[in-house]
Amino acid sequence: MAAPVAIHLEFGGGAELLFNGVKEHHVTLPSQSEPWDVKQLLVWIQRNLLKERPELFVQGDSVRPGILVLINDADWELMGELDYRLQDQDNIVFISTLHGG
Amino acid sequence: MAQEVSCLKAQLREKEEEIVRLKNKLAQLEQVRTELFDKVIPLTPLKAKAALSNDDIMRYSRQLLLPELGVQGQLNLSKTSVLIVGCGGLGCPLAQYLAAAGIGRLGLLDYDEVELSNLHRQVLHGEKNQGQAKALSAASAVKRLNSTVECIPYHLQLSPENALQLIQQYPAANPLTYICYAGQTLPLVSASALRLEGQLTVYNYCGGPCYRCLYPVPPPRETVTNCSDGGVLGVVPGIMGCFQALEVLKIASGQVSSCCQKLVIFDAQDAKFRSIKLRPKQAGCAVCGERPSVTQLVDYEAFCGTAATDKCRKLSLLSRDQRITIQDYKSIVDNAEPHLLLDVRPLVEVDICHLPVSLNIPLLSLEEKKSEDIRLLKERIGQLKKQMSGDCQPPVYVICKLGNDSQKAVQVLEKMSGSEVDSITVKDICGGLMAWAKRIDPTFPQY
Numbered sequence: 001m002a003a004p005v006a007i008h009l010e011f012g013g014g015a016e017l018l019f020n021g022v023k024e025h026h027v028t029l030p031s032q033s034e035p036w037d038v039k040q041l042l043v044w045i046q047r048n049l050l051k052e053r054p055e056l057f058v059q060g061d062s063v064r065p066g067i068l069v070l071i072n073d074a075d076w077e078l079m080g081e082l083d084y085r086l087q088d089q090d091n092i093v094f095i096s097t098l099h100g101g
Numbered sequence: 102m103a104q105e106v107s108c109l110k111a112q113l114r115e116k117e118e119e120i121v122r123l124k125n126k127l128a129q130l131e132q133v134r135t136e137l138f139d140k141v142i143p144l145t146p147l148k149a150k151a152a153l154s155n156d157d158i159m160r161y162s163r164q165l166l167l168p169e170l171g172v173q174g175q176l177n178l179s180k181t182s183v184l185i186v187g188c189g190g191l192g193c194p195l196a197q198y199l200a201a202a203g204i205g206r207l208g209l210l211d212y213d214e215v216e217l218s219n220l221h222r223q224v225l226h227g228e229k230n231q232g233q234a235k236a237l238s239a240a241s242a243v244k245r246l247n248s249t250v251e252c253i254p255y256h257l258q259l260s261p262e263n264a265l266q267l268i269q270q271y272p273a274a275n276p277l278t279y280i281c282y283a284g285q286t287l288p289l290v291s292a293s294a295l296r297l298e299g300q301l302t303v304y305n306y307c308g309g310p311c312y313r314c315l316y317p318v319p320p321p322r323e324t325v326t327n328c329s330d331g332g333v334l335g336v337v338p339g340i341m342g343c344f345q346a347l348e349v350l351k352i353a354s355g356q357v358s359s360c361c362q363k364l365v366i367f368d369a370q371d372a373k374f375r376s377i378k379l380r381p382k383q384a385g386c387a388v389c390g391e392r393p394s395v396t397q398l399v400d401y402e403a404f405c406g407t408a409a410t411d412k413c414r415k416l417s418l419l420s421r422d423q424r425i426t427i428q429d430y431k432s433i434v435d436n437a438e439p440h441l442l443l444d445v446r447p448l449v450e451v452d453i454c455h456l457p458v459s460l461n462i463p464l465l466s467l468e469e470k471k472s473e474d475i476r477l478l479k480e481r482i483g484q485l486k487k488q489m490s491g492d493c494q495p496p497v498y499v500i501c502k503l504g505n506d507s508q509k510a511v512q513v514l515e516k517m518s519g520s521e522v523d524s525i526t527v528k529d530i531c532g533g534l535m536a537w538a539k540r541i542d543p544t545f546p547q548y
């Protein structure tokens with residue numbers, strides 16, 4: 001059994017509007033048989049935090065195009081994307097890209 | 102004495118008339134000098150200055166003292182051309198600081214005219230410039246600041262056809278916000294701002310990604326919000342435009358941008374900057390990769406399915422018989438026909454302006470079926486039903502700013518009709534409150 005993982009989630013660039021405008025969430029992912037990865041985190045967010053319009057956040061088993069995922073202040077592409085194994089106290093940011101000005 | 106006074110007055114009048122004449126002549130000449138171009142024109146290459154003049158030394162003295170810039174850096178700036186795409190909230194401060202710092206040539210490109218709703222953030226334009234081409238207005242403001250900077254205002258829309266020509270003429274830092282281009286290795290200092298947030302990235306620079314490396318698939322159209330839909334605090338693009346100017350000045354003067362392979366995020370609400378390490382240039386990228394499949398310039402609007410403009414979009418979700426025109430609604434009011442007017446805008450917009458008889462329930466509350474709002478709606482429909490004779494369905498007219506959200510609300514209400522609330526006839530008012538302001542009541546505010 002893997003122990004529960006406490007992580008810090010952040011939403012920005014307008015993505016927070018899908019979560020009642022709340023930018024920061026401290027969450028604890030429950031203990032489960034396998035270690036938590038980002039793919040499972042997306043499912044967990046959908047079930048526990050995302051109230052409506054999931055199509056504006058996820059597409060298939062990944063995030064929708066136009067949302068960047070950052071793991072501890074680095075592009076998730078550098079960290080293994082969906083397969084990254086979450087560590088206790090990780091900081092995961094979902095940021096929607098802005099257009100215009 | 103009296104004679105002397107009248108003589109002096111006459112002389113003064115004469116001089117004043119002469120001043121007016123001279124001012125007009127000057128204005129005409131300046132008009133010629135800042136000609137507005139509606140197509141890409143051939144430009145002579147910028148010549149490198151051999152040395153700084155005494156005026157240059159005085160003007161730039163405070164930055165020449167910086168070892169990071171110095172005389173060589175200043176000379177480098179003077180031979181640099183920068184194309185600024187969009188003379189709006191980002192482009193204005195960007196152009197202003199580049200000109201002030203002594204950049205050699207500025208291409209200023211914008212297809213829009215100055216509007217009153219631009220002035221809170223597009224700080225090169227003034228009240229007197231309303232209706233003028235933004236590119237020209239920006240060019241005259243920049244000229245006032247530093248007449249030694251060569252300004253080329255373009256009144257045109259960036260297209261795959263003209264973009265390549267333009268890029269070739271501005272070989273240094275290209276803050277092109279709106280195109281994804283192929284086969285180019287020019288640094289692109291890109292920024293955006295919305296609501297209380299800003300983002301900045303330098304693409305195609307020092308092994309960092311291109312736009313397409315970072316976003317291989319365009320965002321769905323409905324997820325792209327612009328300033329006229331989402332709102333923006335003017336100082337936020339101001340800060341981001343200044344940030345762009347900083348990075349352009351570093352690159353143009355011969356230093357290295359600090360934003361190489363980075364995304365900088367600015368949260369104005371919390372006054373927080375954050376710098377994110379991005380993926381490097383991707384070998385599999387369709388644009389800059391080893392085997393690129395995109396070898397032509399790609400139109401941003403086609404790529405993203407959205408227009409590169411501040412203007413609002415028009416939705417069409419309903420059939421003709423589900424909508425009425427603003428004139429139809431005016432006659433319903435004039436004939437005192439019983440009805441319910443439902444305003445589905447967010448509260449912050451209702452505070453700006455509203456029609457006195459409307460009931461406000463934001464679209465989001467309708468979609469989420471907030472119990473308090475549904476109770477209120479039921480109550481008002483009940484009252485209306487009592488007012489009306491027979492068993493006809495009470496009419497509900499839905500209004501918003503422009504007639505987009507109101508169509509979505511009609512769809513929600515039609516599903517609720519006969520179940521959550523009594524049976525009703527729901528119709529959308531085309532064009533919304535802005536149509537009311539334009540066609541019915543000119544004293545009603547527009548925003």
Ligand SMILES: [Zn+2]
Pocket residue numbers: 310311312313314315382383386387388389390
């Ligand atoms: Zn690329």
